[in-house]
Amino acid sequence: MSKKIPKIPEEAARAGMDRRDFIIRSVKAGAALAAAGGLGYFLYDPAGPGPAPETSSLALPDFSIPEAGKKIAIVTGPDRAKSVNSGLKAVGGIETFIKKGDRVLIKVNAAFATPPALCATTHPEILSELVRLCLAAGAASVAVTDNPINNPESCFELSGIGEAARSSGASLILPKDSLFSNLTVPGANFIRNWPVLLGAFQGVTKLIGLSPIKDHHRSGASMSMKNWYGLIGGRRNIFHQDIHTFIRDLALMVKPTLVILDGTFTMISNGPTGGSISDLKKTDTVIVSTDQVAADAAGAVLLGKVPADLPFLVKAEQAGAGTTDFGSLNPVRVTA
Amino acid sequence: MKITIIRRISQVFFFALFVWFCIAATFGQAMWQLRGWPVNWFLQLDPLVALANLITTRSLYSGLAWALATIGLTIVLGRFFCGWVCPFGSIHHFVGYMGSRGRKASERIDVNRYRRAQKIKYYILFGLLFAAAGGLIAYFCELSGLNPVLPVIFFLAVAAIASLSAKSVQGATKISTAMIALAGVSAVGLFGRLDGVVAASLQTGLLDPIPLVYRSFNLVLLPLSDSAFHFTSTVQRHYGATWLIGSIFAAAVLLNLYIPRFYCRFVCPLGALYGILGRYAIWRVGRKSGKCSGCRLCDSRCEGACEPGEQIRVHECVLCMNCLHTCKDDLVGYHTFRSASGEVTDPDLSRRGFLVASLSGIAAVPLIRIDGKLDRNWESTLIRPPGSLAEPEFLNRCIKCDQCARVCPTNVIQPDEWNSGIESLWTPTLNFRTGSSGCQMNCVACGHICPTAAIRPISLEEKLGRGPFEKVGPIRIGTAFIDRGRCLPWAMDKPCIVCQETCPVSPKAIFVKESFVTVRGGSIDVAGAKGAVIELARPTIQADRFGTGDFFVLFDSGSSKMRKRIVSNTEGAITIEHGADLSGVKNIELQVRLQSPQVDPERCTGCGICEHECPVSGLKAVRVSAEGESRHRKHSLLLK
Numbered sequence: 005m006s007k008k009i010p011k012i013p014e015e016a017a018r019a020g021m022d023r024r025d026f027i028i029r030s031v032k033a034g035a036a037l038a039a040a041g042g043l044g045y046f047l048y049d050p051a052g053p054g055p056a057p058e059t060s061s062l063a064l065p066d067f068s069i070p071e072a073g074k075k076i077a078i079v080t081g082p083d084r085a086k087s088v089n090s091g092l093k094a095v096g097g098i099e100t101f102i103k104k105g106d107r108v109l110i111k112v113n114a115a116f117a118t119p120p121a122l123c124a125t126t127h128p129e130i131l132s133e134l135v136r137l138c139l140a141a142g143a144a145s146v147a148v149t150d151n152p153i154n155n156p157e158s159c160f161e162l163s164g165i166g167e168a169a170r171s172s173g174a175s176l177i178l179p180k181d182s183l184f185s186n187l188t189v190p191g192a193n194f195i196r197n198w199p200v201l202l203g204a205f206q207g208v209t210k211l212i213g214l215s216p217i218k219d220h221h222r223s224g225a226s227m228s229m230k231n232w233y234g235l236i237g238g239r240r241n242i243f244h245q246d247i248h249t250f251i252r253d254l255a256l257m258v259k260p261t262l263v264i265l266d267g268t269f270t271m272i273s274n275g276p277t278g279g280s281i282s283d284l285k286k287t288d289t290v291i292v293s294t295d296q297v298a299a300d301a302a303g304a305v306l307l308g309k310v311p312a313d314l315p316f317l318v319k320a321e322q323a324g325a326g327t328t329d330f331g332s333l334n335p336v337r338v339t340a
Numbered sequence: 341m342k343i344t345i346i347r348r349i350s351q352v353f354f355f356a357l358f359v360w361f362c363i364a365a366t367f368g369q370a371m372w373q374l375r376g377w378p379v380n381w382f383l384q385l386d387p388l389v390a391l392a393n394l395i396t397t398r399s400l401y402s403g404l405a406w407a408l409a410t411i412g413l414t415i416v417l418g419r420f421f422c423g424w425v426c427p428f429g430s431i432h433h434f435v436g437y438m439g440s441r442g443r444k445a446s447e448r449i450d451v452n453r454y455r456r457a458q459k460i461k462y463y464i465l466f467g468l469l470f471a472a473a474g475g476l477i478a479y480f481c482e483l484s485g486l487n488p489v490l491p492v493i494f495f496l497a498v499a500a501i502a503s504l505s506a507k508s509v510q511g512a513t514k515i516s517t518a519m520i521a522l523a524g525v526s527a528v529g530l531f532g533r534l535d536g537v538v539a540a541s542l543q544t545g546l547l548d549p550i551p552l553v554y555r556s557f558n559l560v561l562l563p564l565s566d567s568a569f570h571f572t573s574t575v576q577r578h579y580g581a582t583w584l585i586g587s588i589f590a591a592a593v594l595l596n597l598y599i600p601r602f603y604c605r606f607v608c609p610l611g612a613l614y615g616i617l618g619r620y621a622i623w624r625v626g627r628k629s630g631k632c633s634g635c636r637l638c639d640s641r642c643e644g645a646c647e648p649g650e651q652i653r654v655h656e657c658v659l660c661m662n663c664l665h666t667c668k669d670d671l672v673g674y675h676t677f678r679s680a681s682g683e684v685t686d687p688d689l690s691r692r693g694f695l696v697a698s699l700s701g702i703a704a705v706p707l708i709r710i711d712g713k714l715d716r717n718w719e720s721t722l723i724r725p726p727g728s729l730a731e732p733e734f735l736n737r738c739i740k741c742d743q744c745a746r747v748c749p750t751n752v753i754q755p756d757e758w759n760s761g762i763e764s765l766w767t768p769t770l771n772f773r774t775g776s777s778g779c780q781m782n783c784v785a786c787g788h789i790c791p792t793a794a795i796r797p798i799s800l801e802e803k804l805g806r807g808p809f810e811k812v813g814p815i816r817i818g819t820a821f822i823d824r825g826r827c828l829p830w831a832m833d834k835p836c837i838v839c840q841e842t843c844p845v846s847p848k849a850i851f852v853k854e855s856f857v858t859v860r861g862g863s864i865d866v867a868g869a870k871g872a873v874i875e876l877a878r879p880t881i882q883a884d885r886f887g888t889g890d891f892f893v894l895f896d897s898g899s900s901k902m903r904k905r906i907v908s909n910t911e912g913a914i915t916i917e918h919g920a921d922l923s924g925v926k927n928i929e930l931q932v933r934l935q936s937p938q939v940d941p942e943r944c945t946g947c948g949i950c951e952h953e954c955p956v957s958g959l960k961a962v963r964v965s966a967e968g969e970s971r972h973r974k975h976s977l978l979l980k
Contacts, residue, residue, distance in 0.1 A: 022677040033620040036415050044408045049399035052793035194979060238974060245979045
């Protein structure tokens with residue numbers, strides 16, 4: 005690559021060559037100077053970096069359907085598939101919520117790498133049925149996602165959620181790093197410029213929360229609102245220091261189309277992981293609602309609790325996320 | 341006056357100025373201390389610092405603009421900096437000259453011949469610059485992904501430049517290589533992103549001579565030479581990792597005894613950059629005419645090993661001007677035309693070598709970062725100075741000059757070794773045991789001396805969380821944790837709380853829990869009591885031990901338990917403060933009043949003064965680690 009300029013034997017010829025070479029060289033040197041100066045001028049930063057930004061302009065869309073109204077159905081029955089069918093019919097039918105061409109995201113609770121029988125995660129049977137109903141209603145696609153506590157691949161496979169999603173025609177969105185973006189929820193205390201699984205919402209038009217009803221030692225109960233914790237990234241475990249306020253933040257962040265609570269079995273002890281059949285109680289209930297606060301208030305009954313026992317319910321209600329008085333929504337009680 | 345004399349004056353002047361800056365970088369009010377002296381000036385003149393920072397941050401921070409002056413002069417004059425200004429170069433020049441004394445001219449000619457290994461420094465330069473370019477590559481890739489038109493436009497532009505300018509086959513080869521690389525990156529951008537794979541790390545400071553010489557003087561030579569006088573510091577300054585810093589400096593200097601300017605010729609990435617920048621220099625050293633006896637005396641004092649008598653290697657010439665005078669026939673000059681005997685303008689780099697160097701640079705960063713030290717496996721013992729950027733951004737800027745460690749009045753800022761990751765070598769970390777105190781609350785010296793804003797130039801208001809920063813709160817560099825197994829009150833029932841007393845935060849971040857604990861063997865039978873004097877049944881206690889004011893007697897006064905402070909004691913009797921009736925008391929308990937320290941994490945800033953002062957002087961009973969540091973939300977301990 006070296007460029008060797010040969011000797012010039014003729015002194016006379018040299019003068020002309022030198023002049024020409026000098027001019028070319030000067031032009032190149034001048035261009036280099038101008039390039040360095042220009043680059044320096046445009047990229048000059050007298051102040052240096054400032055403190056990290058406090059907010060982000062990103063937000064989650066509102067997936068609720070106001071025309072559908074505030075509704076809640078409480079279904080009694082031992083069969084999850086039948087129960088969720090009856091529940092959806094009772095709140096107006098799946099067609100009210102899922103239109104032809106909709107892209108549906110189902111946020112399951114896949115928090116732990118445990119088998120479905122332990123009911124620490126969304127049960128595959130209810131998931132399969134919900135996916136089937138959405139596709140039957142004309143949904144263009146159904147995706148299932150969560151950012152679990154245990155290793156994601158293990159959680160989706162061992163809970164049976166992965167297989168249920170695949171066999172029923174839904175896709176699975178695993179929580180890749182690239183899917184998280186920083187988000188600020190207006191009015192939230194803690195979700196400010198915080199990583200959220202926004203990438204899973206690409207193109208999504210409807211959002212359904214599908215979670216079990218579980219005892220939770222820190223917050224008292226894990227149901228629909230607590231389930232949104234699985235959309236949060238980063239060092240989210242610090243939020244346990246003020247979990248009720250954080251669950252209220254979650255309820256402000258997510259405005260779902262529907263939430264569905266599976267209380268066919270309720271985890272009444274050793275939550276939220278459970279780990280034994282003896283932690284479960286057969287309660288034969290599925291709750292379907294457009295109001296996540298009302299759904300959780302109704303679910304609390306299965307845990308033997310009232311809203312006053314669960315400060316996050318009261319806080320979410322005060323923040324305008326819904327009502328804890330689910331009776332005021334005239335719940336439709338059916339048996340499947 | 342001979343031009344070489346003027347060069348020597350210039351070298352002595354700039355070297356003295358550099359040494360002066362090293363001394364003047366002392367925290368204080370005196371005329372000779374840091375009160376406006378431009379102690380960073382050589383770092384700011386260094387175009388490698390500026391260029392590397394420009395590549396990693398896409399910005400040119402404040403004083404780094406000085407480098408434009410050096411770049412401009414080099415483009416016009418050639419590598420003047422190496423031969424006339426560089427303090428490290430002047431050391432090599434001098435030591436190399438001393439080493440050449442006693443050598444015959446033929447030996448000197450031999451030792452100053454050009455060696456192919458001089459190319460290594462260019463490969464070092466490319467390796468370091470491409471390690472810094474990972475972020476830029478990922479950024480370009482991301483842009484292509486966001487807007488697929490961009491790579492097309494870019495491709496066409498490069499193709500146009502290539503077709504217009506590439507007259508020679510070699511030129512076309514270079515441009516086509518670059519074009520293929522960029523097209524590759526664009527193509528990746530259409531399908532995915534590179535920011536998880538390639539990343540930038542600014543490692544030029546490892547070998548950049550200016551940070552190297554600053555580091556060596558400030559952390560090794562100055563503290564060593566000052567240990568006899570204590571002129572720049574009241575107490576001896578200590579720095580970690582200096583065995584390596586000092587050894588590299590010593591090796592670089594001593595190698596001059598074998599080959600003059602060894603470092604400049606074979607290693608120096610800055611010299612390599614100057615060699616490239618000086619390619620079109622208007623003035624250059626060379627032969628005036630073709631008539632030459634071929635005596636090669638011009639090589640005998642040649643500093644750059646650039647073969648001025650033959651086809652001079654312009655990129656190696658450090659403008660020492662010695663050949664202008666060693667030539668007996670006065671055939672060599674510094675002028676605007678090229679050498680009459682021809683020139684080699686390009687360092688003789690192979691495409692293969694360039695690819696290996698640049699790809700190694702790009703690959704080195706992900707290779708290091710796969711260890712997860714910038715992710716969940718972060719090092720909590722790495723405590724950065726207040727105002728430091730988050731770790732990836734910090735590593736994008738820090739040039740390892742250790743000016744912060746030099747200026748830090750308490751000597752707590754230390755060059756890091758490699759336990760927090762090899763990338764972190766010689767970057768600043770805080771060690772609260774080494775210094776004379778912790779990080780001083782009302783001091784922001786490190787951020788203001790930092791030439792690249794790796795440590796931001798924060799105000800006191802921002803550091804302390806006052807005024808406009810009240811809502812954000814103070815800048816935290818970590819959090820103190822009490823080790824209850826080592827703490828005197830917690831583990832050994834000994835009163836202490838030095839940590840609580842020295843905590844500078846108001847209200848204090850360390851508070852105490854008061855308790856009264858019965859001492860070992862402290863349940864004692866009483867023979868009788870007379871006023872404030874209790875006679876013990878057996879003389880079993882150590883005389884004078886319990887009169888310190890921290891000890892109490894607990895007894896049953898009939899209706900309730902009472903506790904009275906012990907004033908003094910002998911082996912068989914205890915005198916307590918007045919106001920108690922011990923008649924009928926059969927048994928007492930000797931108790932110590934303890935105040936056991938606890939940290940309030942909402943107030944603690946991690947300044948480390950508690951750790952420095954803790955009397956458990958080995959492994960301290962209160963230690964600061966980086967949890968809760970402001971610069972990383974992922975390291976948060978608390979909800980704010």
